[in-house]
Amino acid sequence: MLSKKQAKAFFLGGTILFSMIFLGLSFESVTISMPEKTNADQITDAVVRGKVIWESNNCMGCHTILGEGAYYAPELTRVYSRKGESYIKTVLMAEQPWAPRGRKMVAYNLSEEDANDVVAFFQWIDGMDLNGFPPEPDPSLK
Numbered sequence: 001m002l003s004k005k006q007a008k009a010f011f012l013g014g015t016i017l018f019s020m021i022f023l024g025l026s027f028e029s030v031t032i033s034m035p036e037k038t039n040a041d042q043i044t045d046a047v048v049r050g051k052v053i054w055e056s057n058n059c060m061g062c063h064t065i066l067g068e069g070a071y072y073a074p075e076l077t078r079v080y081s082r083k084g085e086s087y088i089k090t091v092l093m094a095e096q097p098w099a100p101r102g103r104k105m106v107a108y109n110l111s112e113e114d115a116n117d118v119v120a121f122f123q124w125i126d127g128m129d130l131n132g133f134p135p136e137p138d139p140s141l142k
């Protein structure tokens, strides 16, 4: 059995060692992994404008992206590779609410320029390495 002194040293040593490992890994995530996995160098002006449109129109009031948002409308993290540029532009530039599956998307009637910016934003999100997120739907539930 450990003496009181040994237990104290074990506790302190363990706490310090694992705190150092935690801080080291956090530092690595923020300065190296995250910019690499999110392709931070590919954030163009169009991507930034697309994100502003995304936020100022409260798209997350209905959609999720990167797992965040509401569950009324489709998840959009991989929409760029799932649906392609022209489908996305058609949805965003539609004058009537887009609703082939029943629920209505807002008819934003965006200009071609704004739609291109939103597409650039989706393309940037699509290129992120998300460790397999979002997962494929369970085939037994299809």
Ligand code: HEC
Binding pocket: 053, 054, 057, 058, 059, 060, 061, 062, 063, 072, 073, 074, 076, 079, 083, 088, 091, 092, 098, 099, 100, 101, 102, 103, 104, 105, 106, 108, 118
């Ligand atoms: C009021 C809720 C609502 C809001 C707000 C909303 N959407 Fe949608 N959106 C929908 C619904 C519902 C659909 C699915 C329509 C269908 O396929 O029947 C959809 C479909 C889409 C699609 C096609 C996705 C797919 O997988 O078929 C894209 C892209 C999209 N929305 C982008 C946006 C963007 C960008 C914004 C913000 C500018 C936005 N949406 C705001 C409800 C919303």
